[in-house]
Amino acid sequence: MLRAGALAALAAPLLASCFGETEPPAPDPLAELAAQARSDAATATAIASAHADLAAAATLIAQARQEHAVALQQEVDRERPPTSSTAPSPTGATPPSAPPSAKEAEQALTQALTSAEQQAAGLVPTVPAYRAGLLGSVAAGCASLREVLS
Template sequence: MTFRRSVPPNRRAFLRAAALAVPTVVGLGTLAGCTDYDDSPDPLLPLLARARADVEAANAVGGPEAQQVAAVRQAHADTLGKEVRRLNRPRPSQEPRVDAPEAAAGDLAALGRRLEQAQREAVRLVKGLPRHRAGLVGAVAAGCAAARQLGDALGAGQPGPLERVAAGSLDEDAVDALQDALAAEYAAEWVYDTVTAFLSADYEAGLTAGADAHRDRREACRTLLADAGVSPRPSEPAYTTQQQVSDAGSAVQLVVTAETDAAGAWHGVLERTDDARLRDVAVQALIGSATRLTGWRLDAGDEPAVLALPGRG
């Protein structure tokens, strides 16, 4: 009896087979290692549902102020919807829904309460979101607060001083963003001081409140930086304006520019830090500039009077 030896595959065939097998192994390993994907429902969905419901409510209320609120909230719904679609996380079995109860025509107070609820919900979310989303949702909160400045019935009013916090150590990105915010606050202080010579006594209350707010935020920046072991940058020795300030109209426009710049700087802080305490300061400062900005844009006759997403350019 004889035994035939099996013939081993030639070397080229063996290498070819091995080469074909490697991608399969790597591919399986890569798929098995995909554990970072979050398949929970998108946390922006309730905020999106609330924005859509507010559009319906504002349209039901009617009138020029409500129409502007509807435009702001529609912009929020569009932007939030785009972000939700971009991430494309699994949809919950039941989509969140915020009812838009029948609103009486002209009931701006009810509409103002809806804006306040949306603002609070957005502020609550900001602390735990990725950086780019923190900036977006912070701007939504500021837009809701800004829209309320369209009339007393909507709940117009300025936020108080910032709550002092000790953020502790901050990374380089956060420090740079905070230094930028400090620079914007220095400039805003200078603007409020400069324009007083061109504005009548009718503006005195707004000028005083704005100057006090920016001093408060300047000191908040300096404290946060000092607590992080960083020396706050000094103010510029002098400031120049792109357009000469020569009358009340140009003075008001300069304040609009200062508040726009401050809002942009604080929005930048939201997008450049993960520190929850610093984000809380930043979103409150952003809301403050957004509310003042609406008042000054109304005085300037700018349209739209309300920026839907303050700080986002």
């Protein structure tokens, strides 16, 4: 009887650790970048529709940022396969509207690209090499897209 009590006392912490609550993993930092790229693409599409003089550049930016969003989301999904409750889904949110003037629209695109470049570049030293390559490509792509607006 004494042995059974001793074994139970030793086994209790082990069983608790097996069935205890585990903290969920931290959000993938690339998920936020993917969401921002989708938002940037939608904004650029709205600007292309509203401002004929920016249409070519904004369309190029929209296409590139959509490609960034896809690549980033694929990496997020590869690292952490989505479950039905965590998969990104289209939102019912109103699509972004273009700023009223072409100058404001150009500034909005420039600001979005600068922010995306800085966010991606800032994550490069914190992730494994294969992810750093993707982030470096996104950052460089955003920098080159800003030149399209110049």
